[in-house]
Amino acid sequence: xxxxxxxxxxxxxxxxxxxxxxxxxxxxxxxxxxxxxxxxxxxxxxxxxxxxxxxxxxxxxxxxxxxxxxxxxxxxxxxxxxxxxxxxxxxxxxxxxxxxxxxxxxxxxxxxxxxxxxxxxxxxxxxxxxxxxxxxxxxxxxxxxxxxxxxxxxxxxxxxxxxxxxxxxxxxxxxxxxxxxxxxxxxxxxxxxxxxxxxxxxxxxxxxxxxxxxxxxxxxxxxxxxxxxxxxxxxxxxxxxxxxxxxxxxxxxxxxxxxxxxxxxxxxxxxxxxxxxxxxxxxxxxxxxxxxxxxxxxxxxxxxxxxxxxxxxxxxxxxxxxxxxxxxxxxxxxxxxxxxxxxxxxxxxxxxxxxxxxxxxxxxxxxxxxxxxxxxxxxxxxxxxxxxxxxx
Amino acid sequence: xxxxxxxxxxxxxxxxxxxxxxxxxxxxxxxxxxxxxxxxxxxxxxxxxxxxxxxxxxxxxxxxxxxxxxxxxxxxxxxxxxxxxxxxxxxxxxxxxxxxxxxxxxxxxxxxxxxxxxxxxxxxxxxxxxxxxxxxxxxxxxxxxxxxxxxxxxxxxxxxxxxxxxxxxxxxxxxxxxxxxxxxxxxxxxxxxxxxxxxxxxxxxxxxxxxxxxxxxxxxxxxxxxxxxxxxxxxxxxxxxxxxxxxxxxxxxxxxxxxxxxxxxxxxxxxxxxxxxxxxxxxxxxxxxxxxxxxxxxxxxxxxxxxxxxxxxxxxxxxxxxxxxxxxxxxxxxxxxxxxxxxxxxxxxxxxxxxxxxxxxxxx
Numbered sequence: 001x002x003x004x005x006x007x008x009x010x011x012x013x014x015x016x017x018x019x020x021x022x023x024x025x026x027x028x029x030x031x032x033x034x035x036x037x038x039x040x041x042x043x044x045x046x047x048x049x050x051x052x053x054x055x056x057x058x059x060x061x062x063x064x065x066x067x068x069x070x071x072x073x074x075x076x077x078x079x080x081x082x083x084x085x086x087x088x089x090x091x092x093x094x095x096x097x098x099x100x101x102x103x104x105x106x107x108x109x110x111x112x113x114x115x116x117x118x119x120x121x122x123x124x125x126x127x128x129x130x131x132x133x134x135x136x137x138x139x140x141x142x143x144x145x146x147x148x149x150x151x152x153x154x155x156x157x158x159x160x161x162x163x164x165x166x167x168x169x170x171x172x173x174x175x176x177x178x179x180x181x182x183x184x185x186x187x188x189x190x191x192x193x194x195x196x197x198x199x200x201x202x203x204x205x206x207x208x209x210x211x212x213x214x215x216x217x218x219x220x221x222x223x224x225x226x227x228x229x230x231x232x233x234x235x236x237x238x239x240x241x242x243x244x245x246x247x248x249x250x251x252x253x254x255x256x257x258x259x260x261x262x263x264x265x266x267x268x269x270x271x272x273x274x275x276x277x278x279x280x281x282x283x284x285x286x287x288x289x290x291x292x293x294x295x296x297x298x299x300x301x302x303x304x305x306x307x308x309x310x311x312x313x314x315x316x317x318x319x320x321x322x323x324x325x326x327x328x329x330x331x332x333x334x335x336x337x338x339x340x341x342x343x344x345x346x347x348x349x350x351x352x353x354x355x356x357x358x359x360x361x362x363x364x365x366x367x368x369x370x371x372x373x374x375x376x377x378x379x380x381x382x383x384x385x386x387x388x389x390x391x392x
Numbered sequence: 393x394x395x396x397x398x399x400x401x402x403x404x405x406x407x408x409x410x411x412x413x414x415x416x417x418x419x420x421x422x423x424x425x426x427x428x429x430x431x432x433x434x435x436x437x438x439x440x441x442x443x444x445x446x447x448x449x450x451x452x453x454x455x456x457x458x459x460x461x462x463x464x465x466x467x468x469x470x471x472x473x474x475x476x477x478x479x480x481x482x483x484x485x486x487x488x489x490x491x492x493x494x495x496x497x498x499x500x501x502x503x504x505x506x507x508x509x510x511x512x513x514x515x516x517x518x519x520x521x522x523x524x525x526x527x528x529x530x531x532x533x534x535x536x537x538x539x540x541x542x543x544x545x546x547x548x549x550x551x552x553x554x555x556x557x558x559x560x561x562x563x564x565x566x567x568x569x570x571x572x573x574x575x576x577x578x579x580x581x582x583x584x585x586x587x588x589x590x591x592x593x594x595x596x597x598x599x600x601x602x603x604x605x606x607x608x609x610x611x612x613x614x615x616x617x618x619x620x621x622x623x624x625x626x627x628x629x630x631x632x633x634x635x636x637x638x639x640x641x642x643x644x645x646x647x648x649x650x651x652x653x654x655x656x657x658x659x660x661x662x663x664x665x666x667x668x669x670x671x672x673x674x675x676x677x678x679x680x681x682x683x684x685x686x687x688x689x690x691x692x693x694x695x696x697x698x699x700x701x702x703x704x705x706x707x708x709x710x711x712x713x714x715x716x717x718x719x720x721x722x723x724x725x726x727x728x729x730x731x732x733x734x735x736x737x738x739x740x741x742x743x744x745x746x747x748x749x750x751x752x753x754x755x756x
Contacts, residue, residue, distance in 0.1 A: 305494075
């Protein structure tokens with residue numbers, strides 16, 4: 001309360017209202033509510049077998065209705081024929097017209113049937129209609145129970161499905177492992193770049209390199225990824241060059257495994273790793289590097305004991321961002337991935353829009369989200385950084 | 393024991409800018425040597441050349457007789473104490489002190505022991521497990537010294553390490569630095585723009601201006617016997633009288649100035665006709681009463697600042713700038729008031745005549 005009053009005093013009524021409304025909408029409307037909705041959806045599941053049964057029963061009923069309709073019209077026709085036989089005129093003409101109108105008529109021979117035979121058929125059809133009516137009534141009764149059974153219910157079946165589904169489970173773990181790989185490779189690639197930018201490069205060179213890093217981001221992610229497709233595809237630039245140089249005898253199929261996806265993602269998210277690390281190293285006093293060197297430290301020890309401990313929060317932020325982006329990536333695996341490198345996000349997408357099973361899709365999405373949160377906590381623990389270090 | 397440091401015709405250029413010009417100097421082993429000069433005079437460049445972060449454009453830096461060209465700072469027998477100390481904030485105090493030993497592959501137990509010894513030396517026993525941020529300014533200062541001493545350097549380089557401390561602590565640390573230097577016998581090279589530090593601590597002082605070493609001498613000689621106009625004006629206060637040499641009797645020179653003819657020591661052996669400046673310290677000037685001094689001039693009082701034990705008397709000089717006279721407050725000085733006519737005198741022995749040259753603008 002005291003804090004709120006202090007806030008009001010410092011920023012005035014309008015600004016305070018704006019900040020509170022903004023924070024409220026942001027926190028509740030954009031983070032808490034959608035997540036809660038998604039969690040709720042993920043807990044709703046429908047009994048698949050029951051649903052299938054419902055559909056089958058409905059189909060059966062429809063089929064019975066059609067059969068009944070046909071039987072009824074045949075009965076009407078037979079009725080007319082019997083009448084004309086009894087009146088004894090125009091029978092043949094009637095029949096030929098009837099044969100066109102009624103497919104059942106084609107079964108009957110062209111020669112005029114006796115009134116007795118016609119009546120026998122009519123009796124059989126009438127009996128059939130009775131059975132059909134009975135079957136429909138049975139179906140309706142069964143459907144009522146089935147509908148109750150097929151009703152969406154709360155439970156963990158959607159989660160159990162992921163555990164039970166060998167293929168999707170494997171893709172999930174592969175996605176996490178590959179994202180860890182992407183994060184690791186990005187860290188190894190970006191740390192030297194960030195250090196060079198922050199401490200080693202003369203200012204014009206640093207500006208130029210910074211521009212070179214940022215310019216690709218002016219091109220959208222899809223096009224950037226297509227560029228890698230051109231490089232890495234079987235007949236692409238890299239294979240052509242290697243073949244021409246004679247380094248390889250047949251094209252390497254980068255896209256068959258994970259290599260292409262990992263490369264594409266490291267490239268796609270390089271800035272998210274470079275900038276947090278760059279920002280922290282930039283705040284490192286250059287004298288610290290010189291002091292360590294003056295005390296006799298070789299370059300690797302300067303990094304190990306002075307630069308990396310200082311850059312830890314930046315490394316943690318970079319790793320978290322890169323991992324989250326990689327695990328949640330859709331376009332890169334879609335474009336660069338082969339059949340072997342399907343990403344978990346693609347499975348989620350399929351659940352939502354191909355299978356139209358929002359519950360299952362939400363459950364998958366929530367598992368991914370939870371894993372990412374665990375990853376964040378693990379990173380913070382590993383680098384011994386708190387939230388306030390990251391906020392810096 | 394320390395080693396000597398020699399600068400042989402050392403010149404350092406950065407592009408078109410010459411930071412240090414033809415420096416020749418030998419700093420003795422075990423000496424406390426200070427480079428004194430205004431900021432941008434090249435003293436830090438000399439320090440960086442000795443420590444190995446840069447190599448001179450021309451000439452050679454020798455430590456213990458060995459040419460140091462191409463030898464990096466991590467391979468030289470020097471240790472540097474930075475202006476901002478550059479302690480490692482993420483390491484404990486003892487880890488900071490033992491960092492140089494860690495680099496040299498000394499085991500942890502031994503490192504810890506050595507750090508404890510050094511903490512003893514800098515009067516911070518048992519503080520090794522604190523973080524650097526928990527220490528006060530003076531304690532950090534001492535930790536920086538201990539960290540540098542831990543690698544047992546032959547030459548300790550100090551880049552204005554006291555400038556961040558308050559006055560009291562600074563004066564205390566001066567005495568402490570001097571004591572540590574005496575105790576260890578390491579050659580100290582101290583960089584400062586604070587003449588008080590340079591004069592009180594050093595065995596010898598090199599005064600620098602615009603990349604040139606103007607004078608290398610003992611503190612007493614630097615103050616009493618400056619050899620250039622810059623040194624005369626940068627170190628302490630001095631009253632200048634511009635003029636021309638008219639006579640050179642024995643070791644003196646007589647200079648014709650706007651306020652009269654003054655007799656002063658002719659250290660630079662100027663000849664008749666040379667442009668010269670006569671410098672006389674404010675404390676060597678006095679009011680003329682009774683016997684006629686070697687030199688005297690009549691002027692008017694401009695303003696009086698009473699400091700307590702003594703007072704600063706500002707009198708009109710030749711130019712727009714007042715001349716200063718320090719008077720001890722042991723007599724009745726109530727007759728002095730702005731506009732009063734006074735006669736100021738000083739002895740030929742206490743005045744020094746130097747060739748016209750650049751004078752320091754940094755009058756204190």
